[in-house]
Amino acid sequence: MGVIRKTLGTFLAGSIGSVAYLTSATNLTTPLPADDELWSSKSIATFNRHRNPTIQDVVWKRLPLSQIRPELRDNEEALATEFCRGAWSGYAYAPQRLIMMLANRGPKTRDQLFRQQQLAFSKYELGTKFSDHFEVVDRTSNAITVRCGGSPLEPGPRELDGLLVVSAKVDKDMGTVDVSLKTAFFNSVEPVGDGKKPANLAAELLHRLYSRAMVDSGVRRLTR
Template identity: 35%
Template sequence: MLPLKTFKRLRAGRVWTACGFSTTALLGVTGAWKLCSRNCYFEPFEPENDPLFQSHYFHKFNPGQHPSLNDTCVRKVALSDIEAELVDDALKNGSLLTERFCAGVWGGFGYAVQRKILNWVLKTETNRDMLWNKIELLNSKYEEGTVVTDHFVVLKKTATSIIMRGGISPTKNPEAPRDIDNLSEITVNLDVERGVAEFRLKNIFFNGVENTTKSMFPSPVVWLHYQYCKLLVESGVRNCVI
């Protein structure tokens, strides 16, 4: 864990990003992620093969199409292992399964350390109406405009997808490009023929203000972020299975 003096400095600055928080959170649960996330994997995720890059939000917040750091973590689960109510609703084009997965990502064990850090560092009297604690996060429907721990805001929700913006507080430059920005998409898709549900957490990190070849994060931080994504996905899945 970082010392209090460092937390105060980072709280005041704008460089303390989602990736930075996730790194600290993962360090707090070192060792637990490997066993929990052994069934998660990453798949190719580039501008040419995913609609998140073609979305209104990516073009709005990255108008110069500046380079990005991208990842998509996947976990496949047999439909028979998922709560029947959730599967039935998904087959009827309902959103319960996606909501439950999203709730498990933010309200489950994967985000527990980061939740505590953000509650301590960012929660104030003026933002108490955002989602902060486990119960609130596990019971939210994640409608558009929902804010998670003053760090992520829901931009769009469909039956199979929840798109969120992160990086810094959603209250800062909410409509403008930022020098540190993040788009995340939480998705669940059913493959009925194969009898599986595909759970995904996608991330795009970018500098929407300046076109630079400088790496957004050091390589060790990027590696830790990947491991943390697997832990978040597993946490979300655990909230959906029997």
């Protein structure tokens, strides 16, 4: 969350217009509904085994299918993959992408993705690691679940652990597609008995603004 806070601060410093645009261009739901698919997923059961308090939200956007690239309109899996590519290869992740590449690329991470072009064309298959901070831990027909909060080289519990779910859902009757970035952050090291979340309110708000930028960035990949 610290890296997110720094990179977003750099990206949006003094830019009230950017904040206003992202707020109007994307939708935010928090907390997640009690019946959300994330809560019954194997990923949340594996990584938040203590059922600790979470910072939880989903940023989403609904688009007419007519605006989507024709080759993607009938394939939710392709939509989710392309949306994921746009999120991590686009403008929103650019500052963090550079910081991570300069800080983390080396012999131990040679099998990971760092460059923009790599992230722009990855299939984000199960086990894909990138920026020495993210790892794909689950895939379904329309969603990609990424673990964050620390290096994939150290897969154990983390004081700030997290799951990001990138998804795309087509409604053919309505002629629309919903794309979203769902997040849950938690302490996976030990049980938290006082209800304390893993980050303060300021970091939580910055994270949500960053998520809005990631969704906007991902959408651009679907419509061009």
